[in-house]
Amino acid sequence: MSKPSSFSLRGRKALVxxxxxxxxxxxRRQFERLGIxxxxWDGGADIDGRPDVTLIDDEFLPLSSPAQRASLGRSPVIALLGTExxxxxxxxxxxxxxxxxxxxLRSAGIYAALVLAFERSERTSELKQQVLKLEQRLRSRRVVLAAVLQVMHTHALAEPAAFALIRRAAMEQRKTIEELSAEITVTGSLPRAAG
Incomplete structure (x- = not known):
């Protein structure tokens, strides 16, 4: 399933x-034209549902409840500024x-603000996913280092040769270096297929 384009707004839901x-x-007039x-929301009750975007007047700030703040954090927010x-x-x-x-407000600029909000939200989400992946890889590097040290000790190899042996074994077994390294640290040796 492909993600919706930031430029296509028809069918989206906005909390205003x-x-x-x-x-x-x-x-309202602009959103009707755009198919949104x-x-x-009057600022009193908690926010129901999950809008695709939120337009919030700065006169509603600060938000009174943590639930309201959490609800607004689930979708891109467009702030309406009256005072600087x-x-x-x-x-x-x-x-x-x-x-x-x-x-x-004027009608000019609303579409641009919506597109920018959706695009920034998408890019932020992608960056957060990349950071999570990098953090996971960083954590897994400790396991790889432990496995390399284990292979160096067991086979009396230098670090580059031990890592090359692990890499070759991972390719032969169609596993990632991190997966194979985790196995090595648990079993204490290379799997037999690496010979």
Whole structure:
């Protein structure tokens, strides 16, 4: 299943929390044109469901409950800025917005803010996955080092030769070096197929 394009917005769901009725009308009109379903939120109750994007007026900040903050963290946030004071900007930055719009709103810029929010969210997600993979590989390097030391000791080899032996054995067995190294550290020796 392919991921939706950041430029294609039809069928997406947006949580909208805007105090000013004029701004809310502009957002509703633009979202209807773009095919985005709207769920309005008045800031009082907890947020139900999982929107694809959230537009939140800075007048709703700070959020009162941890559940509200957690709910907003599950989708990209577009902040609507009315005041550029450091304290207000700090509250907005605590939401980690993917994009922003300046009030009073105009129809121009809403599509761009949405596309930027979806694209930033996708890129951030990809970067987080890469970081997790790199952290896992870093943790597995300890296992590889332990296996190399074990093979060096068992076969009286230098480090490059021990690592080459493990690598060759991993290729023969169609395993990753990390998988084979974990086996070596458990059994204390190379599997027999590596001969």
């Amino acid at each position: 929390a805007i105090k000013d009725e004029r701004d809310a009308t502009i957002v 379903d709207i769920v309005t 004071t450091p304290s207000r900007l700090k509250l907005v930055l605590d939401l980690d917005p993917a994009s922003f719009l300046v009030k009073p």
